Amino acid sequence: MTGTEHTVVDTDRGKVRGITEGETVSFRGVPYAASPVGELRFAAPQPHPGWTDVRDAATAGPSVPQAASRLERVQGQRVPDWNEDGSLTVNVFTPRRALEDGAARPVLVWWHGGGFTSGSGGWDWYDGGRLAALGDIVVVTANYRVGPLGYLYLPEIGAANIGPQDQAAVLSWVQDNIASFGGDPRTVTVGGQSAGAYSALSLALDPATNGGVTRVLLQSGPFGLDPQDPHQAAENAEAYLRLLGIPAGTDTAKALRALPAEQLLDAYGRLSAQLAAPGNAAPPMYPVLGAPGMPRTRQQALTDGALEGKSLLIGTTRDEATAFFAFDPRIQNLTTDAALDVLTAQVGRQTAQEVYQQYADRLPKATPAQIFTSVQTEGLFRTSSLQIADHHAAGGNTTYVYQFDYAPAEDPYALGATHCAELPFLFDTFDAYPASPILVGAGEPQRALGLGFATAVAEFVTTGTTSDWLPYAPATAARIRHFG
Numbered sequence: 001m002t003g004t005e006h007t008v009v010d011t012d013r014g015k016v017r018g019i020t021e022g023e024t025v026s027f028r029g030v031p032y033a034a035s036p037v038g039e040l041r042f043a044a045p046q047p048h049p050g051w052t053d054v055r056d057a058a059t060a061g062p063s064v065p066q067a068a069s070r071l072e073r074v075q076g077q078r079v080p081d082w083n084e085d086g087s088l089t090v091n092v093f094t095p096r097r098a099l100e101d102g103a104a105r106p107v108l109v110w111w112h113g114g115g116f117t118s119g120s121g122g123w124d125w126y127d128g129g130r131l132a133a134l135g136d137i138v139v140v141t142a143n144y145r146v147g148p149l150g151y152l153y154l155p156e157i158g159a160a161n162i163g164p165q166d167q168a169a170v171l172s173w174v175q176d177n178i179a180s181f182g183g184d185p186r187t188v189t190v191g192g193q194s195a196g197a198y199s200a201l202s203l204a205l206d207p208a209t210n211g212g213v214t215r216v217l218l219q220s221g222p223f224g225l226d227p228q229d230p231h232q233a234a235e236n237a238e239a240y241l242r243l244l245g246i247p248a249g250t251d252t253a254k255a256l257r258a259l260p261a262e263q264l265l266d267a268y269g270r271l272s273a274q275l276a277a278p279g280n281a282a283p284p285m286y287p288v289l290g291a292p293g294m295p296r297t298r299q300q301a302l303t304d305g306a307l308e309g310k311s312l313l314i315g316t317t318r319d320e321a322t323a324f325f326a327f328d329p330r331i332q333n334l335t336t337d338a339a340l341d342v343l344t345a346q347v348g349r350q351t352a353q354e355v356y357q358q359y360a361d362r363l364p365k366a367t368p369a370q371i372f373t374s375v376q377t378e379g380l381f382r383t384s385s386l387q388i389a390d391h392h393a394a395g396g397n398t399t400y401v402y403q404f405d406y407a408p409a410e411d412p413y414a415l416g417a418t419h420c421a422e423l424p425f426l427f428d429t430f431d432a433y434p435a436s437p438i439l440v441g442a443g444e445p446q447r448a449l450g451l452g453f454a455t456a457v458a459e460f461v462t463t464g465t466t467s468d469w470l471p472y473a474p475a476t477a478a479r480i481r482h483f484g
Helices: 129-135 147-151 162-181 195-205 230-244 252-258 261-275 298-303 336-347 349-362 368-394 423-427 444-463
Strands: 006-011 014-021 024-031 089-095 105-111 138-142 183-193 215-219 311-317 399-404 480-483
Touching (some): 006 024, 089 129, 105 195, 105 444, 147 162, 147 261, 311 368, 336 349, 336 368
Parallel strands (some): 105 138, 105 183, 399 480
Antiparallel strands (some): 014 024
């Protein structure tokens, strides 16, 4: 370690130089695997060849290739910053004193969301510096391959859950390197939001990665979405190859690796449009059951005790699904009959009628669009999250459940406490969302709310408990902590 403004630490591939930012030292854009280009595109992550000079780690690496997020209307637009070369990187935020006093701090490895299709651990939305300083913890964010580059299912060429394999490689990097950054590899919380929460739980349940996970933080996980069936994933892969103009019988791997990334993304967008159906939030490609990282269903893994002994903090926002449907005219213009037709396609006619009527009775002044959106919030996010919490708490495991209720006073799109709403509160990155409707009018009261939420999360990462929050008991709504 040298100096006060710049700090140099060793990794297993070479030295990196971070920068001091207030009470935190940040190391951004540190490679955890080789660039996934050429023969390594659609391949499992491989070790980085390393470097000899001290590598500057002042800025994040590029995002992985991706199109614009479908939630830009909620979070705000981003300028494209992707590049396949150099995209597999981690960002480490560590308290200054952790590099001075030699005491190992608990670690949070946090995964971004984006529907398995977009996102980057290097974006300022997820800057972990303030959270690290607040909680005296080490925060790690990372990129993993998304969209077709991460979830195309062609096992015959080695492409099967590449994104989850990237995530497993990050956990391995943490085990090998985090001590150099002041972190404790024996105390690692895996966490994330949305697709990142889905990923975090998978890592905690998979026997290949389970041993490196101490605690689990799950924010707004779409656990109502079952992993993709291999046969369906294979059909989508075949449709994708047709859109790319790759005929059967050719060297598929060679053809895919020769195409520009832009062409791969364009075909994925067209496939998404072909498969789109009203009310369906699932992307064309996401984790496949039976492939690396997803050897068994979540239900089977929980039954087998894969999560036993690990403290769990899990929660949702109050109005998750508005983010997906508030700007969709197909949903906003629904009649009662049309809403029932969409629900019928998902769950069958009898169940659709029963569920719709239950929510209509509960929300007597709601429009069909609002009723439908509430059904989706429960079905995709809240019910399955509570099922996980019920199972875990029933086994005698430390469990905490929250609901994030804050909604902006000015809310012209009726988003309420929507999907992603808690993210700026957790990371204290309010200034990174200048055009977001979820933060209209945010000021000191909102920052105080964020401080409370982030403090609870940091304490959980540190101790596996929270001091002013009762642990959850199965089917006990009174034990759910509400923020907002």
